[in-house]
Amino acid sequence: MNDFAHSVAAALSLISGFDSELIGIVLLSLRVSLSASLVALVIGAPIGALLAISRFPGRQTVIVLANALLGLPPVVAGLAIYLLLSRSGPIGFAGLLFTPSAMVIAQVALTTPIVVALVHRPATALWAEYADLMRTDGLSRFRSMMLLFSLGRASLLTAFLAAFGRAIAEVGAIIVVGGNIRGYTRTMTTAIVLETSKGDLALALGLGLILLSLSVAVSTAAFLLVGRVGEK
Numbered sequence: 001m002n003d004f005a006h007s008v009a010a011a012l013s014l015i016s017g018f019d020s021e022l023i024g025i026v027l028l029s030l031r032v033s034l035s036a037s038l039v040a041l042v043i044g045a046p047i048g049a050l051l052a053i054s055r056f057p058g059r060q061t062v063i064v065l066a067n068a069l070l071g072l073p074p075v076v077a078g079l080a081i082y083l084l085l086s087r088s089g090p091i092g093f094a095g096l097l098f099t100p101s102a103m104v105i106a107q108v109a110l111t112t113p114i115v116v117a118l119v120h121r122p123a124t125a126l127w128a129e130y131a132d133l134m135r136t137d138g139l140s141r142f143r144s145m146m147l148l149f150s151l152g153r154a155s156l157l158t159a160f161l162a163a164f165g166r167a168i169a170e171v172g173a174i175i176v177v178g179g180n181i182r183g184y185t186r187t188m189t190t191a192i193v194l195e196t197s198k199g200d201l202a203l204a205l206g207l208g209l210i211l212l213s214l215s216v217a218v219s220t221a222a223f224l225l226v227g228r229v230g231e232k
């Protein structure tokens with residue numbers, strides 16, 4: 001019990017003292033996860049809207065696949081990205097393996113299906129309600145998608161926050177493609193795993209408290225902002 005209390009006190013001391021290693025890990029985690037979430041939104045939102053307004057052969061298969069990928073094991077995604085980025089892989093020449101860019105790519109692979117699914121469902125409902133009006137006004141497919149985004153901005157916000165929540169808490173894929181290199185690719189989740197295995201509970205607990213706070217903040221923001229957007 002004394003050891004636990006000492007570890008908690010040491011963790012709080014690291015946080016309150018703005019420990020340089022802890023701050024560096026937190027900032028890298030935020031940079032990687034925010035970048036991945038934005039890229040996932042840019043890729044996934046148009047796909048979700050397009051699936052809502054378009055009819056083409058294989059559409060249902062794409063929808064099923066997007067929903068199936070919601071449960072994609074992170075380590076499998078990490079392995080796939082590793083094979084692509086390794087020296088013998090198709091894009092190994094880019095030299096991205098064991099870099100923050102590789103971690104962003106891995107998180108994009110995991111979060112894009114979330115964005116597609118969370119945008120597609122409300123977009124389908126909006127399309128069913130406004131499709132005739134859009135056709136009457138002669139809107140192009142692109143302008144129809146933009147209007148759906150405007151009407152369903154709450155779903156875009158929800159999709160982004162959900163993607164960020166998944167990305168910031170992910171460990172399996174980024175430890176495979178990032179290598180958990182100190183000061184370069186070490187994020188909060190990978191550092192927690194490493195420091196716990198080493199017995200350095202102070203840093204692990206400090207990062208864990210910050211990660212927990214971020215998760216609560218994201219959930220609270222999603223609830224408050226989506227509710228506010230929905231009232232407008």
